[in-house]
Amino acid sequence: MRNLPLKKFGSPVKLFNGRIKPNNVHISVLDVPILNKDLIQCADAVIKLRAEYFYQKKQYNNISFTITNGMRIPFLKYAKGYRMGIKGNKAEWVLTSNPDHSRNTFDKYLEFIYIYAGTLSLSKEMVPVKIKDIEIGDVFIQGGTPGHAVLVIDLAENILSGRKIMLLAQSYMPSQEIHILKNYENISPWYIIEDNELRTPEWHFKKNSLKRFK
Numbered sequence: 001m002r003n004l005p006l007k008k009f010g011s012p013v014k015l016f017n018g019r020i021k022p023n024n025v026h027i028s029v030l031d032v033p034i035l036n037k038d039l040i041q042c043a044d045a046v047i048k049l050r051a052e053y054f055y056q057k058k059q060y061n062n063i064s065f066t067i068t069n070g071m072r073i074p075f076l077k078y079a080k081g082y083r084m085g086i087k088g089n090k091a092e093w094v095l096t097s098n099p100d101h102s103r104n105t106f107d108k109y110l111e112f113i114y115i116y117a118g119t120l121s122l123s124k125e126m127v128p129v130k131i132k133d134i135e136i137g138d139v140f141i142q143g144g145t146p147g148h149a150v151l152v153i154d155l156a157e158n159i160l161s162g163r164k165i166m167l168l169a170q171s172y173m174p175s176q177e178i179h180i181l182k183n184y185e186n187i188s189p190w191y192i193i194e195d196n197e198l199r200t201p202e203w204h205f206k207k208n209s210l211k212r213f214k
Contacts, residue, residue: 001049001136001153005031006180016040016175025201026179027189030169038175039114042149043122045171045178046139047113049151050213051075055106063109066125067116078109119147126211131195134166138212140198140205146173148203150181156190165190172202 007029013021016038032049034040040048047065054062055075063075071091073084079101085094123143129135134152141149154167167189168181181200182188191198198205 001151004049004153007031007177013177013179021172021176023202025182027182028180030178030180032178034171034175034177035111035114037111039111040171040175040178041118041173042171043117043119043141043147044114044175045169046122046141046149046151047117048110049178050137051106051110051113060101065113065117066121067113068118068121069116070121073109073113073116075106075109078112079105084112118145119143119149120145122149123147123211125214127214128208129210129212131193131210134164134193134210135212138210140168140209141211142203142205142209148172148205150200150203150205153180155193164193166193167191168200170200170202 009028011029013026013029015021016034016036051063060076060079064072066072069091077093080099081095081097082093083096084091119141120143123141126139126141129138136152136155138152139149150168150170152166153169155164157164168191169178170181171178180189183191184201185199186192197207198209
């Protein structure tokens with residue numbers, strides 16, 4: 001997370017259609033390409049960054065997400081040529097393609113996940129974390145329609161006082177570039193880590209909203 005590239009300081013957040021995000025809630029924009037479709041919203045940004053990391057490491061077995069109907073969709077299954085098919089009222093795997101781990105297949109897999117996963121499914125496949133145990137890569141998430149998720153992309157600690165602070169990143173609705181949030185209440189863009197509610201510029205997370213992947 002700490003090594004993700006940033007766009008030039010002062011760059012605006014662009015929506016999927018190239019327009020500028022109207023409300024300025026960010027300090028920086030990640031230089032991470034998004035689709036020209038309204039697909040990469042808040043939960044999808046978390047999914048994208050996690051999946052991209054494991055794909056670059058060729059740790060394909062770690063790329064797996066649960067969609068809204070409860071089905072687990074591993075990338076390795078997709079790479080073996082299987083796709084989701086509908087038979088009656090049930091979704092099932094159907095072998096339709098040759099095995100392929102290429103970038104094109106990976107991108108198609110992610111598009112499928114973006115369409116059929118969201119904050120509700122993501123929150124169910126993650127486990128709660130105590131705020132004192134927070135780590136980079138953890139997620140503040142509220143599952144629902146609407147729901148929201150922001151990603152912890154950096155931490156710092158005062159070695160004398162033990163106080164910790166964090167940087168948060170998000171996408172939002174409609175789909176937009178992933179950006180690091182400002183903090184209007186404290187030492188922006190850093191957030192003081194407290195066992196309390198979390199207020200970000202565009203969402204209010206209740207206490208105990210911190211989770212991570214199993």
